[in-house]
Amino acid sequence: RATLIAAVATPRVVAAGQAADLAGLEAALNNLVIGGAAPDLEAALALAEAALDPQLPGRIVVLTDGGATPPAARATLAPVEWIQFGAEAPNRAILAFAARQSGGKQQVYARVANYGGQPFDGVLRLFADDQPIDARPIRIAPDGEAEQTWTLPAGTGSQLQLALDGGDALPDDDVAQTSLATTRPLRIALVAAEPEPLRRALAAVPGASVTQISPENYPQPQVVDITVFDGVLPERWPNGAALLIDPPENSGLLAVEGSATVQGELVQRGALLEGLGFGGITFGTVRTITPPAWSATLLSAGETPLVLRGRDGAHELAVWAFDLRDGTLTSRLAFPLLVARTVRDLAPGGPPAALQAGAALAIRPDPQATIVELTAPDGTSQQAAGGVIASFDALALPGWYNLVERGPSGELYRMRIAVNAGTPLESSLQVAAPPQLTGSRGASQGFQARQTTELWPWLALLALVLLGGEWAYVHRRRAAGGVGAAGPQR
Template identity: 25%
Template sequence: MHLTGLPLATLLQIGALAGALVVAFYILKLKRRPVPVPFSRIWERILRDKEATSLFSQLKRFLSLLLQLALLALLLFALGDPRTAANTIEGRNIVVLIDASASMKASDVPASRIDVAKEEVKKMVRGLSGSDRMLIAQMDAAVTPLSTLTSEVSDLEAAVAEVKATDATADFARALRFATDTLRGMSSPEIIVVSDGALGEASDAAGPVELGETKLAFVPVGKGGRNAAITQFSVRRYPLDKSRYEVMLEVTNTSDEALDLELSLFGDGQLTDLTRLKLQPQERLPRFYPNLSGASRTLEAKLALADGGADDLPADDRAYALLPERRRARVQVVSTGNMYLEAALLLDEYLDVTVIDPQRYPGNGNFDVTIFDGVTPNVAPGSGSLLYLNPTGTNVPFEVSKEIEDTDANYRLGFDELDAKHPIVRYTALSDVNIARARVLKGEKEDKVIGSSYKGPLLIQGRRAGVKFVALGFDVRESDLPLRISWPLMLLNTINDFVEEDTGYVSSFRTGLVWHIPAPSNAESGMLELPDGTKRSVPIKEGRAVFLGQQAGFYTLAVGEPGAEEKSMFAANLSSPTESSITPVPELKVQGRTAGEVGEFKIGVRREIWVYLLAAVLLMTAIEWLTYHRRVTV
C-alpha cells in the first residue's frame, strides 16, 4: 500500500493536532442540563442508582471518543490517497480525437454519428482507472482541445458534451500532430480516433505524421452510405442586364445505388425552379440555368429524394449563394469629350454617370469610380477606384514609358499575351485588337499585368493605399477596340470589379478555410453573425475580415458603431465530394500502420481506496448520530 496524496509526515502532523483537539473537547466536564421534575421521589431513585452507574457513564463517553478518533483517522487516510502497488504504476496518457466533420452529421445510426461517437467516448471516460489520464479534442478544420490531460471524470464528460459537428472537412494531419506533440515524453502514450474513417492521408505540407511509439486505436462509427450532395453552386448577374442572372451547380451521387432526386431553386425564399433528376451510382451531374430572374439577393438550392424522404446526410443537401447587390454605382468621368466612352457607359442602367471637364475636377460628392480619360490630375478624396485611359502624365501610381507606334511590318501592335481568366477581360476577345499607338505601363511588383504587347504591358491592375486602379495604355479612339462588343464589356467588367470587389465573394466561400472577407480598410474589427444566429468579433487586416468558417449558410458582417454600422452579407457552402462520401471505413491506416482496437475500458466503480474510506466515514457518522439520539454514547 502506498500513499499518493498528502505525504505521511504531513498527515501525522495534521492528525496529532486534530486528535489533541478532539481529546481536549472530551476532557472538558460535561455540564448537566437542569431538568425540573414534578415529584421528588424521582430524585430518590436517581441518587440511589448514581454510584452503580457512574462507571458505565464514563465507559459510554470513552466509546464516543474512540468513535470520533476513528472518523478522524479515516479522513486522514483518505487525504493520503492510498493505492495498491498495482495502481501506483504510471497509467496511460490518452488523447481522444473525436471527428466533428460534416460526415459525422449523418443519420444512418440512431440520432447521428456524432451522438454515437460521444456515447462511445463517455464509456471510455467512465472506465478510466485511477492512474489513467485523458484529453478530449474535437477534430474538424482545426483541432480544439476541450479538456486538459486529466483523470477527473466530471471534467471529461463535460468536455464530451461540448463536441458539436460542423460543416467542414477534418484536418486529420493537424489533429495527429497535436496529439503526438501533447503526448511527447509521457508514459504509455495512446491516441484514440473516433470517426467514420473518411479522414484522408495523415500528411500535410510538413510531410507525413510520424507516430513513433505512440499507440493508435480506432473506434469506427456509422453503418450506411446512401447520399447525394450539391457539390458546386455559384451565381452571377449578367453585366448588361442585372435583373437577370445565371446559376451553375453540380449534383453528385456518392452512394452505390441509383437515386431519384428533386432539385429545387429558391430566390429570396420563393421557389423559382423544380427539376427531377436520376443519378447513377457515383455520377456527377453539372447543371446550368441561364436567364433566370425573380431573385434580388439570396439564392438557395435544395436536394431531396423524389419520394419525399431524405438521404443519410442532410448537411450537403442545401447550398447557398448571394447575388451582387443591385445598386447604382456613381461614376465620375474626367474627360474633354469621348463619344465611345460615354456611349459604352449608357449600356448599364445601374450606373449614375457624371461627366466633367478636367478643369472642374473634382465633382461634387463621393464617387465609386473615377475614369481619367487622357488626363492625370491629382486624385481628390472621394474619387473611389480609378480607371486610367491613355495616361500621359507623371502623376500616376505607376510608370508610363515613351510612346510606341504600330510601324513594324512584321509585328502588329496589340495584345499578344492576355490573362483570359481575369474578371476584367471575361467574355471579351482582345487578342486581335489593332492599336495605332500606345504607351508601355510598368507597375510595382504586387501589380497584375492583364494584357501585354510584344513591347510591354498595356493593361495593368493594382492597389495603392487600399484604392484599386486599372490602367489602359492607349487611347481607344486610336484602335479598333470601340468597334467591337469587347469594349463596353471590358469597361463594365472593370467597373463591376471595382464595385463588387471580388466575384468569389458574391457567390460563396467554402467551409473549412480561412476566409478574407471584404470590409472597410480603416476598420480594425467587425462583428460577424453566423448562420446559427451567434455573433463573433473578427479582426480586419488590410480591408479584409479574417475568419475560419465552419458553418454553411448566410453570414452578416457589421463594421462600425452600433446604429451606424456598415453591413454586408456573404454565403458559405460545404462543397466537398470527399466529405459527402459517407460510406464508413472499417479500419484506419496511418503511414501503412493499421490502428488497433480500443480495450481495457470497463464501466464500473473506480478502484480508488479513498472513495471507500469516505463511504466508511459517512457510515460511522450515521452510527454516531443513531447512538447519540438513542442515548447509547451519552
C-alpha cells in the same frame, strides 16, 4: 498532458492541458462545431506527432466515425489507437445545387444521391426567396444519383433553396441553397472632357452606374467605388480605386515623359488579359511612363508599357498609357471586354454563390470598410478588420450567413452567403477500414482499432487526443443519444 486536435480540412489544436484540466478539455470538445469539408487526417496525425513530448511516452487516439479517407500506411512516432463510433446508415443528400444566368433566364441544376441499398422515392421542393415555386417527384436507384434542372424567368428572386424529403440520418444535407445576387453594385465616376465611347462601355458593365464629371468640376462630394480619369490626373489618389487613361505629364502621381509611337511585338501577362485578342489593334501615340514600384506591366509593345496594374497603399490602380481616340481599340470586341475586366478587377468582388460547410471565407471588402462582420445561422458572429482581404475561419454550420461591411459613416454593404452540407465524403455514411499505422518510438502496443459507443471514459486516459472532425459533424446529427450533442456520456 493531453492535446485535443480537430481533424478538419486544416487541422488545428482545440485545447491542451494536464489531468487537472479535464473539465476544460471536455468543454472545448462539447463546444466544437465542425463542418463538412473533407478532413485531412494525414495532416492531423502530423500535428499530433508534433505535440508529443519527446521526453515522455505518448499515445495518439483517433476518435472517428470511419467516414474520412484514412491516412496512408506508415510508422508513427507513438502508438495509435483508432476508435470508431456509430455504424453505417443509409442517407440521401443534395450534392450539387447551382444557378447561372443565360439568355435573360436562370438555369438551375441539382444533383441528388442515394447512399443506400434500396431505391428512394421522394419529392424535391424548390423555393425562391422562401416562396415555393416547384415541387417534383424524384426516384434514385440504390447507391445512385439523379440530376434535375429548372429554367426560371428573370427576376425570380435573389436566393434559391432546394429541399429533399430524405427522412434519413443526416438531415443537414437534405437542404441546399444558392445566391443569385453575386454581383456587387458598382459606382463609377468618369472624369473626362470627351467621355464617349468610354462611358457606354462602363455603363454596359453588369451592376454599374456611371456618373460623368467634367475635369473642371472634379472633385465632387460623392461616394464611388472607382474613379476613371481620361486625359487628366488628380492631385492625390481618390478614395476607392482608380483607372488612369492617357495620363498627362507634370503629375506627382506618375512619371510621364512625353509620348511616342509604339513599336515592337505585343506581350500580354497575367490573368486579367488572358483570352483577350489584341492582334491587329493599333494604339497610336502612347505616353512614355516609367512603371511605378507598385505596378506590374500586363501589356507592352516591345519595351513600352501599355497597361499597368497595382496597389499603392490602400488604392487599387490601373493605368492605360494610350489615348482611346488615337487608335483602333474602341472599334474592336477587346475594348468592352477590357473595360469590364478592369473595373471588376479594381472593385471589391461579390459574394460566392455558395460554399461547402467547413470551407473558409476570404473576401475583398470595400476599401472604406473598417470592420467586416459575419453572422452564422445560429446567431454567433465573428469580425475581421477591413483591408485588402478579410478572412474568416471555417464556416461549419450549413445555412445562410450574413456578412456586413461597415466604415466610419456606417454600413457600406450587406450580403448573404449560402453554406451547404452535402458532399460525397460526408454524406456517404459508410465506414472505411482502419489504416495500417505502426508506432515506432518506444511503442510497445503499435496500432489498435476498436469499435465502441462510449467516448468520455477515454478522455481521462489520453496522453494525446486526435479528434476526427467528421465524427463530430455526423454524430451530433445521428441517432438519439449520440455523443457530443448533449454533453458527455459517463
